[in-house]
Amino acid sequence: MAKQKVTIPQLKEWKESGRKIRMVTAYDYPTALLVDRSEVELILVGDSLGMVVLGYDGTVPVTMDEMVHHIKPVVRGARNTLIVGDMPFMSYNVSIEKAIENAGRLMKEGGADCVKLEGGLPVVPVVRALVDAGIPVMAHIGLTPQTASQLGGFKVQGKDEAAAQRMLTEAQKLEEAGAFSIVLEAIPAPLAKLITAKIGIPTIGIGAGPDCDGQVLVIHDMIGLFDRFVPKFVKKYANVSEDIVNALNTYAQEVETGTFPGPEHCFTMKEEVLKRLY
Ligand code: KIV
DSSP states (O other): OOOOOOOHHHHHHHHHHTOOEEEEEOOSHHHHHHHHHSSOOEEEEOTTHHHHTSOOSSSTTOOHHHHHHHHHHHHHHOTTSEEEEEOOTTSSSSOHHHHHHHHHHHHHTSOOSEEEEEOSGGGHHHHHHHHHTTOOEEEEEESOGGGTTTTTSSOOOOOSHHHHHHHHHHHHHHHHHTOSEEEEESOOHHHHHHHHHHOSSOEEEESSOTTSSEEEEOHHHHTTSOOSOOOTTOOOOOOHHHHHHHHHHHHHHHHHHTOSSOGGGOOOOOHHHHHHHO
16 A cells, blocks of 8 residues: 555554654655655654764754755655654744744745754743644654753763653653654663653654654664764664675776676667768
């Protein structure tokens, strides 16, 4: 049966029935076409694009224009996949008005179905305002890469009792504010299990163990396309970098030896036309 775009209310039904949610990131048209052909139901056009596509050292420099630019081709390529547009650093922190305007851009200009933003208690009023404005919001707590320096680096979060309690409260408040789901990043698996059990909206884990309602991975990590830094929680399902380098080297050698292009890659012309030219 052809894939049908999952709806936001369906995700909640899946939590209740125990059907897992599968999400990956994508940042361009060809990748979106491939995800759309797969069984993965959600694409996050994440600000991780700053690191794995644009070559920045982190996600902080990513701009609204860059997000819109990358969301558009993903939307064109993945018509049957729910598209989440990530709100970049400082696009929702300056004021509620600015947050609504920027989230609106990801949906109106980019074509995303909903938005994601990072943060706990300080973003609760922002989430509420976006939801009231008709914008579906996915929250993101635990390790929040946009504020990693404040957290002391890319570290597991919520290990002690106070931090774990704070995270549970954040998840509950974000649910109350109207978020339709929450990404839990880099937190102990038992804490993710507890949060998942205590809230009514789906949790989507990345480095948060198997008991979340769904999982998300950065596609460049999981297919082995980006290997400058691979976190412990990533499973590599393919080694595309090696395939690409092997293909490039075979091409280089065949050009050098004249094996490429072969007769099957060449265009011909009539002999008599050619003769007149000589
Ligand atoms: O930007 C991103 O890819 C993310 C995921 C790591 C959840 O936020």
